[in-house]
Amino acid sequence: MGRWFIPCLAGLALVLATGSSWAAQPKGKASDEFAALDAADAASVRQGIDKAAKAKTPKAAKALADRIRRGLAPELLLPAFDALLAIGGPNAQQGTSLLVRHRSAPIRAKATSALVKLKAKGAAETLTFLLDDEDKSVREAAAKGLSDLGPESAMPKLLAAASLGDAAAADVVAAKASHKQLPAVASRLEYPLEGPWATCLEKLLIRKDWPVKAQVSLADKLLHSGTSGATALLEKVVSGLDKQNPARQGFIDTLKASATAAAKEEKKP
């Protein structure tokens, strides 16, 4: 339960920091200047959204944010949100914090991406929380956002998402996981070595900023994980390394030791 509430509270903090509650109800209607936002037909509302987008004023942003909160038809929500993001500012942050929990996955994905652009406070916690979203596009947006914001604290969740096949999370792990996170990486080695996860591990094994000792240790843990395809993956990595690479010999030795142990095991009655 705690795991759930911390990001939730962080999200709430984000909203409060922008000066509004997510549940705050917009009162009345849009100002006269943007009265079209409250028109009875979709075409007029669309015109109102365009007008607000062109105005690019805080007043326009407020009118848009309020209109979103009052509930828009699905076909109008995305353009209204685009217009709001284009204006930016505190109103855009409020709108975004509301829409990261919207029931429409494309809206959530857009809001997730917007969190970083808007430099919203508490965004990292919210993005970490969104790595658990059931929709892939939202998780991808969250992983990319974390890559920009600094993924360290989210690395366990990113690793989990990567090992389950999320490409964006795998890219972030491959590029940014520190060798100190080796135990966390090792804890996911039983997941099938395929797709983005296999690519992620290959990249970690040849990361130049990782100590050779950590890379060989990862190779050793990989071979001992018993996961199908571990040997093939490591052989592929070895074949791609030039002979001067300091990790190469370590990998070869690990492969040999593993083969010897396997042969001994086979000989056992």
Place this chain on the structure above:
Amino acid sequence: MSHKCPTFLALVALCSWLLGCGGWPLTSAAPKVPGPMAANVIEVLSRPEAEPNDSIVVGLSFAPTTLIVLDVASGKVRWKQPVEARTAPILLRDSVLVQTDKGRIVVFDLQDGRKALDVDVSGTLVGASGSRDSLAVALTKKPGSSPRGLVIGFGKGKQLWVRDLPYEVGVLVVSGGLVVVPWANQRVSILDVATGEERLRIVTPTMVTQAFFDNDRLYLGGNDLYRIAPGIESDPKDKGLALTPSRRPLPGAPPLVRSGIAPAPSPSDASFRVKLAWRTTPGDKPLGFENDLLYFVFYRFVFAYSASEDRLLWAYSHPQDIAGIAPSSYGLSLVDQRGGATALNAKDGRILFGPIETGEKLQMALIRSNTAPTGKGQPAGAGSLEETLTRMAFDPDSRLADGRALAVRGLGALDTEKVTQSLIELCRDKSQPAPVKNQACEELGRGRNKGAKFVREALATRAAYTEGKSAPPVGALSTFAAAQKMQTAMPDLLAHLGSPATPPQELGGVLKALGALGNASATEPVTAFLRLYHAEPASSPLVPALGQAAETLVTLEKAKARPLLEPVLLDPFTSEPLRESIKAALSTLEKPAASAPEAKDTTPPAKVTKETAAAAAPPPAPATDDRPERLSDKHVAKALAPVLTQLKKCLGKSLASVKIVMVIDASGSLVTRATTPPEADACLAPVLEKVKFPQTKIQDAQRVVYMLRR
């Protein structure tokens, strides 16, 4: 003409017999039998006829098929014969009959397997009865053939007579030198077994397709059961000779009596794996089911239901698929597909003896066992009904989904903490087959009292992709929380309301619970939810939940809900169904309280006593529960029929029709209504409020729509 040309007619009859038609027909005219003679025929048929005193199993092995006769007590094979059987065997008194792939009727002696009869017949076997030396066989031909049915009498290995039938013939039985032949669905002819001559004909009040022995008495079966006894020919229902069992929804919908006009089942017929079994009360007792039991067999599962009420008494899970069963006075004998014989106690499903392993693999089996169980094997105590049903509900056998769902239904009736925990587990597990999962969710939301801590725990969990967790079944859990007034569940309910991982169909339960808990802190988030999504199209799965949100706001805020709901109601982007729901919710505010005092009541609120609580409680379900599950359009139309003229008057001259949306609770009372256009509402309201709709099994109030037309 018949009087003028008897010779010609005789020649026609002779020719047709020589051409292979075989017999003389049973015509539509019943034989004219003097009353005393008819009574005599019925008296002969109503005499008890005990089954042979042996305990045997007759089975067919898997391909290549072998007919096998086993002694139950010893578990030893009496004999085996290879046979290319088209039909499952039919057990006669001293022999066993099958129709082969080539269409021949073959009879084997039960004692030694010797062939007593092997004849070619032109027709598909329907049924057979009698013995080696006095046998009658019913056959059917393809639709459109003439004759459609045949009854052939055999004696000592020879064909004695043939009767043609213009209609389908049912399963027959031989008794007291007579053959009882159901045909044309409601006719029953009694023939002489030696000559085929028709002695009497009965027309039954309802469809009858089978004649059979059960517990030493002769019965006719179809939609109802009729015991053949004096009075059957005239007024069986008045004489207590008819039994109409209550129907209950079971997987595969097995009939009480297999259709007797269908060809005899093949050895692999599903009716050997999914069936209802029962035994009638002894002949000296009023007609009913022995031990008040109906057994339902589903592959490996046995469910024992009370025949007189919708109650599961015990359940049993067998290690192998069941090939055949036979109810008896002490309980149920069963033989499994590995040839193991087991007997279960009628009272509690405890194993009385067995399994006695015969080692013979059987695809189907017939059991004749009328002796008390004295065989080998270890008597075993049955687990409690709860333990057994839980084991069945979680059985990993993928074929048994419908049977597992039935076990879950049985569990639902047991209000214990562990059952609640099991139901939560099954309801939230996406890997469970849909019937099991859905049944578990349904049972969870159906008036349970025990297991609040498990409900709280489940409500506190969330969907998390990286942890492989899906959303808990919040709809059903919320119903439980609301019934138990679990205020501590409020934060979790609000979190699920705001979570996109909560499936739309679950949101209604969450919102309803928020209303039932009556905590005003829910008003703001519920209003935010309704506003944010109110412009969803009419086809959106969210619309029902949005309608519920409106009802919840009215429940929480009463008249203060109006300013929250009216902007949504007036928004042109609000879908029509949601608009209707909001109107219905708001209309409850206008409804005057039935017991509202005229003057301000200054007396303190009455202390809640057992008596006042009972008075406030919904009316109890009728003893025999014939309430519909839900209200259908027909129920509504029937309930409104007596006041239809009054309602139509409300249309006046200006309205051609009015759409009435009504919310009716489980007790059949109108909770609220909304009319479109609203002009007629004031006139309709007092009439509608007096209407009593049928009570329903579902406890939720139901929204129904009625179009009132001029």
